[in-house]
Amino acid sequence: MSTKTISVTANMNEGWAIRADIRDHKVTIDQPRASGGTDEGPTPLEFFLFSLAGCIGSIGRIAAGQQKINLRSMEIKVEADLNPKGLMGQSTDDRVGFQQVRVEAHIDADLNDQEKQVFLDQVCERCPLHDNIKWATEVVHQYVD
Numbered sequence: 001m002s003t004k005t006i007s008v009t010a011n012m013n014e015g016w017a018i019r020a021d022i023r024d025h026k027v028t029i030d031q032p033r034a035s036g037g038t039d040e041g042p043t044p045l046e047f048f049l050f051s052l053a054g055c056i057g058s059i060g061r062i063a064a065g066q067q068k069i070n071l072r073s074m075e076i077k078v079e080a081d082l083n084p085k086g087l088m089g090q091s092t093d094d095r096v097g098f099q100q101v102r103v104e105a106h107i108d109a110d111l112n113d114q115e116k117q118v119f120l121d122q123v124c125e126r127c128p129l130h131d132n133i134k135w136a137t138e139v140v141h142q143y144v145d
Contacts, residue, residue, distance in 0.1 A: 017041070049078040049101070055129040056103065063123050064109065072108040101133055 010020040010029075016037035018029045029044050031037025042050065053076040064071035079102050086096035103124070107116045124130045 018044075045080075045082075045098075049080060052101070052103070052127075052129045052133065053078045055127045056105065056123055059127045060105075060107075060119075060123045063119070063126065067119075069109050069111065069119070074108070075106040077104040078102070103130075 008020055008022055010018050012018045016031040016035075017040050020027045028041035029047055030040040031043055033039050041047075056076050057074050060071060060074050063069075080098035081100060082096075082098045083092050083094040085092040086094065105120050107119065109116065109119070111119060
């Protein structure tokens, strides 16, 4: 099995903003002003959902090229629900993360509705982020000095 390691290092100093340089791209995650942030970027949860949409779109472009499909565009809507009590440190019976993640895709291509659904199913099966959300993935964390 061959693997590829992808790495991101993020920094948080004063305030809520968390910044990273990712392949020379400056990326900022923040909280809305109403939550104490400076609204310099999306929240981590919004970025997570955007990442899933972006991955589905990217794999869609790859798959369309491989299948010789003229994919003119995709609009990918991702939404999810969570109970914010857990992340706020309050007692809850719900898990802390999203209870369900829903993906809707509008596909502009020369395919009928059934073919578009099959295409989306294939794309989602190939999407690493979709896979990581759908199946349990071990996450290891540790403090380092």
